[in-house]
Amino acid sequence: MHTDYTHPAAHTYTPAATAPPPVMSQVEDCEEAEPERDTGQSAARMKKSRVISYQGTVTEVVSEGAGLYVMDRRVGLCLAYQPALRRKLRIGDTLELHHVHFLYRPCPDFLPSMLCTCLRSSVRVTSFSGGWAGGVATTVTAHLHLPGGWNVATVTAAGGKGRFRIPVERSPEFKAAAQLMECVWRGQEGQRRDIYCEMLDEPHSCPLTQYRADPAVPQVFSVSALIEGLQTDSWSSVSLRSLLPPGGGLSSSQINSALSWSCRTLTSDPPRDTSRRPLVVGVLELPSPAGQALQLRDGTGTVACVVTETSEGGGQSVAFNTAWIGCLVCVEKFTMVTERFLQSDFPSDQHLDQDKFYLQFSLDQLHILSPSIAMETHLRGAEPGGDVTEEEEEPSGGKRRRRGDPRPCVSMVIRVQQKEGVALRNSGAGSHQEEAGLTASFSVTAAVIGPVVSWGRDPKNRPLTDREAEPERKDKLVLVLSGVSARWFPLLQPGCFYRLIAANTQDPSVLIGCAVSGRRGVELHADSIIQVRTDWRFHTLTRPLLLLHTCTQARSPPVSTLSEVLDCSSEVVCFQAQVTDRISVTERSRGSAAGVCAGVRLTVCDQSGRSLQVYLDLSHTPYPPGLLPGNTLLLSAFQRRVSRSGGVYCSQLPVSSLTVTSLGDSSCVRPPPAPMMHLGVWTGSREQRCFVGRVRGHVVCLLLLQLRWSCSLCGGLYTQSCSSAQCGSSSSVFQSTVKLVIDDGTGEAHVWFSGAQVRALLGLADSQWEGLQRALRVRGHIRVYPRGRSLVCDSEDPLLHFLLCVCSSEVVCRQLSLTCRKQKAQRSEEMKRFSRGDRDFMTRVTPPLKLTCTHLHSD
Numbered sequence: 001m002h003t004d005y006t007h008p009a010a011h012t013y014t015p016a017a018t019a020p021p022p023v024m025s026q027v028e029d030c031e032e033a034e035p036e037r038d039t040g041q042s043a044a045r046m047k048k049s050r051v052i053s054y055q056g057t058v059t060e061v062v063s064e065g066a067g068l069y070v071m072d073r074r075v076g077l078c079l080a081y082q083p084a085l086r087r088k089l090r091i092g093d094t095l096e097l098h099h100v101h102f103l104y105r106p107c108p109d110f111l112p113s114m115l116c117t118c119l120r121s122s123v124r125v126t127s128f129s130g131g132w133a134g135g136v137a138t139t140v141t142a143h144l145h146l147p148g149g150w151n152v153a154t155v156t157a158a159g160g161k162g163r164f165r166i167p168v169e170r171s172p173e174f175k176a177a178a179q180l181m182e183c184v185w186r187g188q189e190g191q192r193r194d195i196y197c198e199m200l201d202e203p204h205s206c207p208l209t210q211y212r213a214d215p216a217v218p219q220v221f222s223v224s225a226l227i228e229g230l231q232t233d234s235w236s237s238v239s240l241r242s243l244l245p246p247g248g249g250l251s252s253s254q255i256n257s258a259l260s261w262s263c264r265t266l267t268s269d270p271p272r273d274t275s276r277r278p279l280v281v282g283v284l285e286l287p288s289p290a291g292q293a294l295q296l297r298d299g300t301g302t303v304a305c306v307v308t309e310t311s312e313g314g315g316q317s318v319a320f321n322t323a324w325i326g327c328l329v330c331v332e333k334f335t336m337v338t339e340r341f342l343q344s345d346f347p348s349d350q351h352l353d354q355d356k357f358y359l360q361f362s363l364d365q366l367h368i369l370s371p372s373i374a375m376e377t378h379l380r381g382a383e384p385g386g387d388v389t390e391e392e393e394e395p396s397g398g399k400r401r402r403r404g405d406p407r408p409c410v411s412m413v414i415r416v417q418q419k420e421g422v423a424l425r426n427s428g429a430g431s432h433q434e435e436a437g438l439t440a441s442f443s444v445t446a447a448v449i450g451p452v453v454s455w456g457r458d459p460k461n462r463p464l465t466d467r468e469a470e471p472e473r474k475d476k477l478v479l480v481l482s483g484v485s486a487r488w489f490p491l492l493q494p495g496c497f498y499r500l501i502a503a504n505t506q507d508p509s510v511l512i513g514c515a516v517s518g519r520r521g522v523e524l525h526a527d528s529i530i531q532v533r534t535d536w537r538f539h540t541l542t543r544p545l546l547l548l549h550t551c552t553q554a555r556s557p558p559v560s561t562l563s564e565v566l567d568c569s570s571e572v573v574c575f576q577a578q579v580t581d582r583i584s585v586t587e588r589s590r591g592s593a594a595g596v597c598a599g600v601r602l603t604v605c606d607q608s609g610r611s612l613q614v615y616l617d618l619s620h621t622p623y624p625p626g627l628l629p630g631n632t633l634l635l636s637a638f639q640r641r642v643s644r645s646g647g648v649y650c651s652q653l654p655v656s657s658l659t660v661t662s663l664g665d666s667s668c669v670r671p672p673p674a675p676m677m678h679l680g681v682w683t684g685s686r687e688q689r690c691f692v693g694r695v696r697g698h699v700v701c702l703l704l705l706q707l708r709w710s711c712s713l714c715g716g717l718y719t720q721s722c723s724s725a726q727c728g729s730s731s732s733v734f735q736s737t738v739k740l741v742i743d744d745g746t747g748e749a750h751v752w753f754s755g756a757q758v759r760a761l762l763g764l765a766d767s768q769w770e771g772l773q774r775a776l777r778v779r780g781h782i783r784v785y786p787r788g789r790s791l792v793c794d795s796e797d798p799l800l801h802f803l804l805c806v807c808s809s810e811v812v813c814r815q816l817s818l819t820c821r822k823q824k825a826q827r828s829e830e831m832k833r834f835s836r837g838d839r840d841f842m843t844r845v846t847p848p849l850k851l852t853c854t855h856l857h858s859d
Contacts, residue, residue: 054096056095058091176370180367319490322491408455410453412453450468468499614638679747702812786808818855
């Protein structure tokens with residue numbers, strides 16, 4: 001139970017005339033008689049503790065700071081927040097405990113039997129272990145401030161035995177621990193405690209009288225333990241068959257493409273039948289030079305984090321506040337992501353699995369345990385124009401703490417307008433601190449808000465001052481960040497204001513930049529260029545002055561919708577869309593049949609249902625995490641291209657930037673429904689940008705049904721073996737294809753079906769479909785033309801007659817609702833010759849619309 005009262009160390013109490021409870025030397029009797037009171041909740045139960053006396057020997061010191069001990073190797077003892085002692089309890093000390101509460105299984109991480117002290121409890125050391133020369137008994141009174149048994153869980157999860165320390169009161173570590181407790185037990189605070197009633201009232205009542213036996217105890221996981229668990233479950237929890245699309249009939253290349261990339265996501269919200277709600281505690285840091293996501297670090301390791309935050313409008317946006325850097329935080333709700341990469345040439349047993357692990361969460365799910373100085377300034381919301389506080393006194397009356405870097409510096413306020421993506425570029429003669437070669441780098445185009453200002457120490461993110469802003473200024477510059485400086489990529493966002501700090505200097509020329517010189521007679525319009533050094537810092541200004549609204553600098557490029565990108569004619573676009581599908585693009589390497597991942601093809605869509613394919617080249621860029629179905633991306637400076645058939649797609653440029661702006665659930669991604677299309681309009685329209693649509697119509701007839709066994713490697717006909725002598729493969733797949741005519745009243749279209757769609761279209765049961773496959777094992781294939789029965793050579797073939805009956809039945813010729821993709825090879829009008837008697841006629845005929853079914857709806 002949580003309390004707002006801290007018991008002073010000077011208050012002690014020893015039971016007087018009242019008869020003490022009987023001494024319990026065997027706690028097993030208490031375990032058997034432990035009463036339980038079910039509150040109707042399946043996950044948590046309220047129990048009543050028993051007050052007993054106990055005498056035993058300390059056999060283990062779990063944590064001195066937490067007051068956790070083990071007595072007689074079988075009973076836990078909790079003396080949390082006891083008054084300060086001159087001498088700590090040691091192994092071998094004999095204790096006499098009076099009026100202690102016996103709790104049975106209050107925490108699943110510790111011993112079943114627990115003894116906890118309250119304000120009426122007394123602890124008497126009757127004999128000391130060897131090495132202590134005091135020789136007198138000591139009586140202390142302790143009280144419990146931590147709720148339930150969570151302090152035990154925290155110590156156990158953090159490693160116990162010296163790796164976790166409960167700090168003393170008034171220390172910064174104590175405040176962080178108190179913040180962690182508030183984070184964990186938020187919303188479960190009890191009423192204000194009356195310590196005198198707890199000590200004197202009869203019958204006795206205190207926070208330990210009743211306790212919650214909650215199996216869902218929050219557990220703090222270290223970063224290394226989290227990653228180790230993800231590595232263990234990465235491949236052991238997945239079946240390769242489950243990664244393939246349903247229906248089967250895939251060739252070797254199709255299998256390799258489907259298995260080349262997969263992801264697994266786990267949320268921190270535990271299922272109802274489990275007993276763990278994981279928490280992660282660490283410090284937010286900038287990424288490594290080659291990384292594109294923030295990192296969370298603790299004493300055991302680091303993990304990459306895809307981070308978003310809530311915007312002013314209530315939706316999610318990309319993180320931009322640098323004040324989070326250096327904050328000790330507790331992540332309450334997050335998603336653990338495992339991306340699996342598999343390079344192989346199936347069927348084979350050789351593969352190379354490469355996994356990437358990271359977390360996804362919103363900054364709204366963080367609880368700050370120990371803020372950075374910049375975060376304290378941000379949370380204080382200091383008035384504009386206020387002086388930078390050189391030093392500040394601690395609220396507890398402790399020593400003064402310096403505010404900011406004591407070194408002199410110069411600064412300049414900028415507004416980011418455009419950001420390039422991180423790529424491996426030739427650093428050339430770059431910074432003198434870095435070697436030449438391929439290094440991660442990117443550039444930022446920014447508007448200069450005001451002049452260079454000198455400071456006695458780092459002002460960090462203090463509010464913008466009048467001397468730092470010039471509303472009518474129109475200067476722009478280009479910041480080049482390479483090597484270590486490229487770590488700022490996740491937090492530099494277009495449209496945001498930053499204070500750029502050049503530390504340990506008073507020379508304003510370092511932030512002025514150098515212009516590009518041109519030849520005689522040639523006028524160049526180029527912005528100044530500044531190479532950002534490794535010791536420079538950026539601080540986000542979240543509250544710029546009102547006068548900045550009148551600034552005349554060019555704004556950031558507008559963000560378009562996906563529909564606007566499809567309909568516009570611009571060559572370079574910036575848009576936002578949700579990922580619905582991801583496919584790895586592979587290329588064959590010399591001497592190897594296996595494909596090497598060279599890029600990614602993303603399918604993105606908007607709320608209208610229109611989709612677009614985006615191609616990413618990852619051969620010269622660090623791997624960007626967060627490209628998962630369900631996440632929303634901001635794609636800046638991508639090239640809009642039109643294929644030879646008129647389709648629109650986008651490809652990545654060297655200056656393209658990709659940022660995750662909103663997190664979704666990749667396990668249940670359902671793209672918006674495709675727009676309803678009329679066949680007549682779709683056929684006659686010259687607009688080639690709408691390639692996916694939903695069609696409702698009636699099946700007029702089937703034109704073609706083809707069933708065959710194909711070699712999984714070369715794709716040739718397979719009977720008892722592959723028909724190609726050079727192949728020699730012993731594996732085959734069953735493939736099926738149907739071509740039919742559908743009419744919706746406005747026009748007709750030829751639609752192709754394949755795979756599992758054919759069985760559903762023909763209305764065959766699983767046993768009938770398996771029988772067809774067995775019947776074709778010997779001959780290898782069959783092709784049926786229901787509308788051209790004269791093409792049939794063997795009229796006595798029972799399998800052929802069966803298929804002809806199926807194709808002409810009412811089960812097939814029915815009303816259908818399907819989502820189709822427009823085939824790219826659509827022919828234009830062509831001349832046709834018709835003969836009527838002894839005359840020939842020539843006329844222009846529009847070829848039918850060609851569609852490929854992607855989903856057959858049940859309705």
